[in-house]
Amino acid sequence: MASKFTDHLGRPIVAVTGMGVLTSLGEGIEDNWKALTAGQSGIHSITRFPTEHLSTTIGGTVDFMDIPVANSVERSHAMARKAATEALAQAGISGDFDGPLFLAAPPVEPEWSMRFDLGDRVPESARDGNAYAQFLSVLRDKPDAYVQESMLFGTISERLADDFGTRGLPVTLSTACASGATAIQLGVEAIRQGRTDRALAVATDGSVSAEALIRFSLLSALSRQNEFPEKASKPFTKDRDGFVIAEGAATLVLESLESALARGAKVLGILAGCKEKADSFHRTRSSPDGGPAIATIRGALEDAGLDESGIGYINAHGTSTPENDKMEYLAMSGVFGDHLKSIPVSSNKSMIGHTLTAAGAIEAVFSLMTITTGTLPPTINHDNPDPAIELDAVPNVKRDQAVTSVLSNSFGFGGQNACLVMTAEPA
Amino acid sequence: MSKSARDVVITGIGIVTSLGIGRAAHQALLSGKEPLKPAVDNNWEAHYAVHPLPEIDWSEQIPRRGDQRQMENWQRLGVFAAGLALDDAGLKNDEDACANMDLIVAAGGGERDIAVDTLIVEESRKTNDREVMLNEKLMTELRPTLFLAQLSNLLAGNISIVHKVTGSSRTFMGEEGSGVSAFETARARIAAGQSTHCLVGGALSAERPDILLMTQSVGIADKRQGEAEDPSAVTPDGVVFGSAGAFPVLESREHAEARGATIYATLDAVEGDRGSRDAGKLETRLGRLAGMVAPEAGAVDLVISGAAGEPVIAAREENWLADHFSTAQLRRQALAFGHVIEAQFPLALALGAIAVSADVPTARFSSEGEADMPTAPKTALVTALGFQRGEGMARLTRAA
Numbered sequence: 001m002a003s004k005f006t007d008h009l010g011r012p013i014v015a016v017t018g019m020g021v022l023t024s025l026g027e028g029i030e031d032n033w034k035a036l037t038a039g040q041s042g043i044h045s046i047t048r049f050p051t052e053h054l055s056t057t058i059g060g061t062v063d064f065m066d067i068p069v070a071n072s073v074e075r076s077h078a079m080a081r082k083a084a085t086e087a088l089a090q091a092g093i094s095g096d097f098d099g100p101l102f103l104a105a106p107p108v109e110p111e112w113s114m115r116f117d118l119g120d121r122v123p124e125s126a127r128d129g130n131a132y133a134q135f136l137s138v139l140r141d142k143p144d145a146y147v148q149e150s151m152l153f154g155t156i157s158e159r160l161a162d163d164f165g166t167r168g169l170p171v172t173l174s175t176a177c178a179s180g181a182t183a184i185q186l187g188v189e190a191i192r193q194g195r196t197d198r199a200l201a202v203a204t205d206g207s208v209s210a211e212a213l214i215r216f217s218l219l220s221a222l223s224r225q226n227e228f229p230e231k232a233s234k235p236f237t238k239d240r241d242g243f244v245i246a247e248g249a250a251t252l253v254l255e256s257l258e259s260a261l262a263r264g265a266k267v268l269g270i271l272a273g274c275k276e277k278a279d280s281f282h283r284t285r286s287s288p289d290g291g292p293a294i295a296t297i298r299g300a301l302e303d304a305g306l307d308e309s310g311i312g313y314i315n316a317h318g319t320s321t322p323e324n325d326k327m328e329y330l331a332m333s334g335v336f337g338d339h340l341k342s343i344p345v346s347s348n349k350s351m352i353g354h355t356l357t358a359a360g361a362i363e364a365v366f367s368l369m370t371i372t373t374g375t376l377p378p379t380i381n382h383d384n385p386d387p388a389i390e391l392d393a394v395p396n397v398k399r400d401q402a403v404t405s406v407l408s409n410s411f412g413f414g415g416q417n418a419c420l421v422m423t424a425e426p427a
Numbered sequence: 428m429s430k431s432a433r434d435v436v437i438t439g440i441g442i443v444t445s446l447g448i449g450r451a452a453h454q455a456l457l458s459g460k461e462p463l464k465p466a467v468d469n470n471w472e473a474h475y476a477v478h479p480l481p482e483i484d485w486s487e488q489i490p491r492r493g494d495q496r497q498m499e500n501w502q503r504l505g506v507f508a509a510g511l512a513l514d515d516a517g518l519k520n521d522e523d524a525c526a527n528m529d530l531i532v533a534a535g536g537g538e539r540d541i542a543v544d545t546l547i548v549e550e551s552r553k554t555n556d557r558e559v560m561l562n563e564k565l566m567t568e569l570r571p572t573l574f575l576a577q578l579s580n581l582l583a584g585n586i587s588i589v590h591k592v593t594g595s596s597r598t599f600m601g602e603e604g605s606g607v608s609a610f611e612t613a614r615a616r617i618a619a620g621q622s623t624h625c626l627v628g629g630a631l632s633a634e635r636p637d638i639l640l641m642t643q644s645v646g647i648a649d650k651r652q653g654e655a656e657d658p659s660a661v662t663p664d665g666v667v668f669g670s671a672g673a674f675p676v677l678e679s680r681e682h683a684e685a686r687g688a689t690i691y692a693t694l695d696a697v698e699g700d701r702g703s704r705d706a707g708k709l710e711t712r713l714g715r716l717a718g719m720v721a722p723e724a725g726a727v728d729l730v731i732s733g734a735a736g737e738p739v740i741a742a743r744e745e746n747w748l749a750d751h752f753s754t755a756q757l758r759r760q761a762l763a764f765g766h767v768i769e770a771q772f773p774l775a776l777a778l779g780a781i782a783v784s785a786d787v788p789t790a791r792f793s794s795e796g797e798a799d800m801p802t803a804p805k806t807a808l809v810t811a812l813g814f815q816r817g818e819g820m821a822r823l824t825r826a827a
Contacts, residue, residue, distance in 0.1 A: 053562040107536050107579040107600060110640070112547070112561055119548040127552070131545040132636035133473055139643045147644035148815065153535065153579075154601030158816055161701065169699030169817060171608045172601035174534075174580045182597060186612070193619040210562055218571035278530065278596035280587040283497060283575050292593065413575070414584025416596060 004426075005258040007272070008305035011192045014272075015425070017265040018091025018253030019365045020083035023352045024060035024246055028086055033369050036377045037398040041230035041351050043244050049210045056222040058229040060246025060353030061208045072108040073149070075206030077156045079249035080105075081163055084202055087251035088164065092265055096165025099196045102186040103157045103172045104179035104203035106357045110151045112211065118147070156204070166200055176412030177317070178276070179203060180250065180360025181420050185274040187254040197259040203361035204249035213245055219284060221321060233354075234381035235318035235347035236325050236389045243319040246353030250361035267425040269368040272405070273304025279415030286327045286411065293331035293409075293417050300407065300419035301335075308336050311343060311421070312403030313376055315367040317411050318347025319354050328409060329389045344401065346379040346394040360410040360418060367406040367422050374402040432681035435617045435695075436826065437780045438688040439516025439676030441508040441628065444764045444774070445478035445669055450515050454781050462791035463763040467659040467667070469652065473636040476649050476658040478669030478765030480632060483507060494589055499538040499576040502585050505630035508672030509586045512626060516676040517688060522591065524686075529594040529622045530583055531613050533605035533629035533769040537577035539637055543568045582630065592626055603735070603811045605629070606772030607699035607819025613677050614697050623682040628674030628777075629770035638768075642666045647737045647814060662762075662795065666736045666814050669765020673774040690826040691784040692807075694776070696720040699811075699819035704740070710747045712818060713810075717751055720820040721808050727755045727822070729782055729789055729804035733775040733811035736761035740812055752808060756789070756800045758782075763792040772811035772819055779807040783825040 007013050021028070024042030025035040035042070042060045048070075051057035065082075067074040080103070088097065118135040126137055139147065149155055157170035175182040180203035187199030216222050223242035225232040233244045252271075260267055277299060279292035286293060301307065317328055332340055348363050349355075355362055370376055375398055382395035404424040411417050440450040445466040447453060456463060469476045485503050488510030489495050495503060513519040518528070547564050551557045575581050580598040587593050599605035599612075609627050616622040631638075642648040642665065649665040651658060683690055698719045700712050721727050730752055734741040741759070748757060760775050767774055782789040788800035804825075811819040 050556075050558045050562065052559045053566050055566075105600070107534075107577075109536060109539070109577075112557075115544065115548055116551045116557055119551055127549075130472060130541050130636060131548040132541060132640065134548075136473065136475075136636065136639055136643050139640065139646075143644055143646040145645050148641055151641060152602055152815060154604055154813075154816060157601055158701065169604050169608055169611070169701050169819065170601075171599055171612065172605065174598045174600055175596065176578070176580050186597075189616065189619075189621060193615055193621070195615060210558065211565055214562070214565045214569060215574040217566075218569060219574060276595040276597075278583075278587045278593040280591050280593050283581060283584055283588065412580075413578065414580045414596070415587050415593070416580065416584070 013257040013270060014188045014191050015255050015257045015260045015267045016252050016269050016271060016368055017255050017260050017267060018087035019268060019368060020086030020251040021362055021365045022079050022083050023248035023355065023362060024062055025352060027082060036351055036366065037375050039378050039380045039396060041380060043229045043232060043353050045229055055217050055224050056213060057226045058232055058244060059208055060244060062206060062247040071111045071150050072106060072207040073155050076105055076204045077159050079206050080156060080160055080202050080204035083249040083251040084164055087253050091253040097200055098165060098167050099198035099200060100168055100190055101157060101161055101166035101170035101200045102183040103160060103170055104183040104357050104361065105156050105172050106205045106207035107153060107174055108207055111209065114150060160202065174357065175416040175418065176414050177356055178360055178410035178412040178416040178418035179357040180362060181410040181418035183361060184252060184271065184364055184420060185276065185418060188271050188274050191254060191256050198255040201252045201254055201361060203358040205355055205357035206247050208245055208247055216245060223320065231381050233320045233350050235320040235350050235379055236386055236391055236393050237382060238384045238386045240320045240322060240325060243321050244353035246355045248352060248355035248358045248362050250358055250365045252361060252364060269371050270423045270425060272423045273300045273421035275299030275303055276418040279417060284413050285323060290327055290331040290334055293327060293411060294334040296417040296419045297331060297335045300421045304421035306405060306421065308339055311405050311407045313370055313406050314343055314345040315363050315406055315408040316345050316347045317409040318349050320349060324411060325389060341390065341392065344376050344392045344394050346377055348377060350380045363408050364420055367408045370406055371403055371422065371424050374400060376401050430680060432679065433618050433620060434680040434693050435614045435677055436680050436683050436690045437675045437692045437694055438678045438683045438690055439512045440691060440777050440780055441512025441515060441674035442777045443504060443508050444671040445481060448481060449511055450781060454785055457782055457790050458785055458787045459790045462794040465659045465763050469658045471634055473639060474652040475639055476651055476663065476667045477633050479634055480670040489589055497572060497575060498585055500632035501537050501630055502576060502582045504632050504672040505582040506585045506589050508628060508630060509626060509674045510590055512674040512676050513590055525591045527594045528592045529625040530586060530592050531597045531599060531609040531625060531627045532583040533609045533773060534579040534582050534598050534600055535769050536579055538635050540573055602768055603771050603813035604699060604701060604817030605769050607811055610776060610821060611697045611699055614694055617677055617679050624678040626674055626676055628773040630672035631670060631767040631770050633668035633670045633765060638668060642814060663736060664738060667765045669767050671764055671767040671770050671774050673770050673777040675777050675780060692780040692823045692826055695822040695824055697821040701817045709743060713747050716818065716820045721822045724752055725754055726806045727752050727808045729807040730755045730757050731775045731779045731807060731809045732757060732759045733771045734761060735766045735812060735814035737814050744812055756798055758789060758792040758797060760792065775809040775811060776821060779809045779823045783807050783823050
């Protein structure tokens, strides 16, 4: 039943025809790929805000964006717009995109600078009672539309919909650290449903602030290895102690293979399989038996029509937290068994940190780059491997190796698991 | 209309509003002869009118105290309403069905610690080094688990933990549009055979002053703060937030019939859009949506409007509806229940499904500006118009 344009289940094959990326390593695919395959780290001491009193003072913040106001909405939007502009240029699409937009965006809280500013506007005589009642009295006297703009979760997708002429109501989503993968999955589903020939999957996270960092710190999720920032993210090692918070954005232009080829677009790869499966074990921890993660990986392989022998490289979630890396290894072992030893597995997060909402999409872009270039990016800082995690982690140095299929894992708080399988264009 | 195995039907309705708890209670309200009387309070700390939460014994749907403690009221309310939906659909504790059930939640952010925020704002007025003070206070004053109660995707996460719904879990954000997209996506997946049953909905617990910034910042909040003695007797002049949780269970007809489920309504179509509302553009867009969702305008006998309550937009929608659905009776959700943001469209769908499933005319939602219905509704159009942006529409028909 499979034809040139349909997959093993008779569904339209989904091609990737454009990609864009932006991380602490730089702007654009070329710079990022060069740095990533050189084993360069984008992690640094945070300068965006003072770090006194903080237990973690490092991050992979993106500090080179030109934004009108320093807040998460502006930064996340600016990064998403850059990544989408790059992806659409590569896809050769100009003018209105005319397909749906699926945006993974951080659930942004108003900035503290805004609260301080509103607090300053309260007359001395009214500085009584809860802060929000005071703010409301200020806004009753003088409305301030930017307060709304910078706190609505729909702001970023509204702007992107106007920037790129996407169709219909854009979806803004969060599945925590799996969000980027979910945005891609939604696009794949829409194309498979025949609702559209193309979809724009965008993921962005520019939400590193003192409060965001402190919230993760209080959950003991972050690395405290502040002294050598570029060494702090060390997935799958014995001395890993938490993830490094980071920012970034990525965009993928998804198209039915048929429509991509019909318009003469260059196909960068195929989004062959997706699967998500929720875990009901705990708010921040995964089921100890790895069951839901195993089911997610298996489901993605099945969706792609591959078995355990069909994966040539795994782009790991690899956060560098004690818990995640152990669980991810357990899940991969559960699926691939002894064969896992012969599959290279590396973590981009060793270099770019954990870009949270954007991670799944950034890592999907790097997975496709692995396929198109035949280069496996390394897991850096892999000096003291955890003996309980027997992986070919592509330690410290890139490797030239042709692969035609990649599994990319994403796991997040709230029991979120999502996996993608990407393959080379069918010959 | 002919039936198909892939028709999307509603087989469970979890609903909590300021007027009651559960499908049966709302069925009774909607079947009454008298207009609904809103439960409006302005005697809370922010002195804005609000439709408060009803008295709820969380233990009825969240048995473990430990689970209750990990959440604030927004997540509790959503998890509670989701539990009611599973009960109503006959799927509660059906491990296999829940393990394969998809979940889409329309979510905002959770409650903040208002006392800590207030403390920090007060301190900020005494120091020149605000950012350092902020670090110090947040590190010492923030409750570590509050983060999880605030995270948007943790309403879905808690539904998975408490009710074991673990097929897939997606959280959509972006105010009212998220509720529209949630149903648009779930319906499209079931219709395409990508999903067999899906729990979809959202919640808002409105008694939190921070959310008022969203409307007061642009001057569209109801302006009666603390003035009206009985705020339920006065027509609001802006957005009044409400507390509600609404979770319909969507299912393919084949899946529902195979397990002998009660079908309340079919969800025939859902569409959403956004864009400029200038000079007639809103009306043009509504017309386009209606053309897709309910091309046979004369068949629609009930419209549940999910307009947020901002008077100018609400009036434009009413005028447009009067032109395009002249034979339908209008029921304005925000007047009876308040505006519930992400849950606005889920609530409208829940109310619409209840209305078309009942064999009686639907009660008026307000004593002013709505007419009695001559007969029981068979086809309902449900709308959502965001207070800032985004529009959505769905059509529901009575199960044949």
